[in-house]
Amino acid sequence: MLSTTPAHSPTQEIGQDGRALLEIRGLTKEFGGLKAVNNFDISISRGELIGLIGPNGAGKTTVFNLITGIYVATQGSIKYKDTELIGLQPHEITRLGIARTFQNIRLFPTLTVLDNVRIAYHTHAGYSMFDAITHSPHYQKAEKELTEKAQEFLSVFNLHTRQGEIAKNLPYGEQRRLEIARALAASPELLLLDEPAAGMNPKEVASLMDLIHFIRERFNLTILLIEHQMRVVMGICERITVMDFGEVIARGTPEEIQNNEKVIEAYLGRGAAALSQKLQEKRSHVAGS
């Protein structure tokens, strides 16, 4: 099984402490006759920042949807801290400590910025329905704490001055920031970012990369990132897994991936790949002489 996946075998990927935070083995998802994801393996250790890249339709977002329980896998296993995730409901998976953002931003559009973040605290709100409908002292206290926490969170993302704004009225870049803020408010250990830089200009991308570094340090996160823009992936990811047609075609560090034939082929097509290889040979020839 492992022989079909080139480059490193998964056993080499386990981090220093020897235990993976997320371990996916032989994950397969079929939609009718189409194998959207086929025999996908990945292993992520605590504190890593890993990129998942691949051309359009490679099955990257399907992998996210399988991890978060939106789709149920046809085969395989997803282990998060020794808990099998397949078969769990999406909200149960979130409560275990996995949060995500979406490719096409999914905020709560007509609610305020503050409420968007406060909803993420619902599972930790800690007061009952009875407290809620009577606005008991317990409610007052818990609600105040929750609101302060949400506001502090917004301040981390420089959104605290916009707490009363309706989410859909925010500029695009701020909507992205809000979505990340909301995901972090669910207090995850593993954060899944689905194309966070989509639709951003180079300047916004640069500040996004800083932001990802910052939250990773501050909240002690492990991050799995899907990205299209090579610049982002190459800039921040420590390890990269490349998918095409639902299968892993390469794994490695950004440098290794950049020069991997199969990856170039997948992205550019065979002819262009051959051309690029020729160019490279020529360059090394020139450099050698």
Place this chain on the structure above:
Amino acid sequence: MKLDRHTLGFWIVLIGLIVLIQILVSLGILSPFWETLLKIGAVMSIVSLGLNLIYGFNGQFSLGQWGFYAIGAYAAADVTYRWTQMNNASGLMVLLLVVALVGIAFFLTAKLVARLRGLDPLSAFALYIVAVLIAAVIGVQLGRVLIAPATQILSSLPPNLSLQIVYLIAVLLGGCLAAEVSYLFGLPVLTLGSDYFGIATLGFTIIVKVLLDNSDTLLGFEEMKGARGMVGIPKTTSWLWVALFLIIVIILLRNLLHSSHGRAIISVREDEIAAKAMGIDVAQQKTIAFVLGSFLAGLAGGLYAHINGFLHPNTFNFIKSFDPMIIVVFGGLGSVSGTIMAAFTWALVLEGFLRILLPAGFETWRFVVYPLFLLVMMLLRPQGLFGGFEFPYLRQVLPKPYTPKTEEQLSLVHAIEEASEGD
């Protein structure tokens, strides 16, 4: 609770209006005709607030509200009918115990189902049905035992007081019964998508209507008299009773919506997948909204039954199930204030002012004027009369802007502001 100026104003106006109407009624200035319309307005407010919770706040398109309204009406009417016409508490005790035991059965079955992970929904539903049947049979038997002592205790009170007590409990039990039926009905049906859910709930309303048409034969409640209509229900619902219920409903609903539980309900309407990704149990939130909304429908039904003292299955025809839907959309989806104003407008204008304003012989033309008005309204103001507007007390107050307290927070804010200055 801190009262600001606007909230205080809201309460003064609301209480003032209620007291003023009561004074006008007592002095005979406001005729019983208008008093009834006002009561109907308040009852429709409660039904529509329930529907707004389901449709406007939770996003589930439901036409079942009218069926739950009917259940509440007939259940409460039966209890007070048996008390006034048959002089015993049979309806009260049997319904009380059935509602209580079925509630316990739901609770225990839910725990069992949670433990049996991976049980498919239909098997779980079958488990619930069995549990409910057992609980109901035990409830009826236990209730029968308690009829005699309960009748004795209630008879020892002054007749008017005992009637009011029986009435109050009957109305609440009607709401609880509707809520329990909605829980059972919602188990298989709430998993359906929006449109399919709408059709399924419409089917529910039709089933209830047909059952009520045959209530004397099929269900075995002879006093309900099937399609001939139930008469002899005490006219206990006064203006003050409905106003009291409406105020309590408004307060509790507002409190719910301004809490984390309310936000969880609303998040389902906003984006189900995002809500799930935030750890919100979407199925659970749908059930909560549906059951609470149906409780309000049943409660309002009980109040309605005691306005005219007469119930007829045709009142609960599915065509009428669109009335609360019209009120909710007209008032503004997701607006509590809008729903209340629309419900009173609907009751007062449709049956009141239009009757008077249209020339004699043309009264039935109000059903031409009213749809035309709705049409124009939807074209010009699709977000409803109030849109997202709320009266002061009902409005969500934003907390004070964030001020960093500790050194660390302060330095963080500065660092972020500096870093983002380039944006």
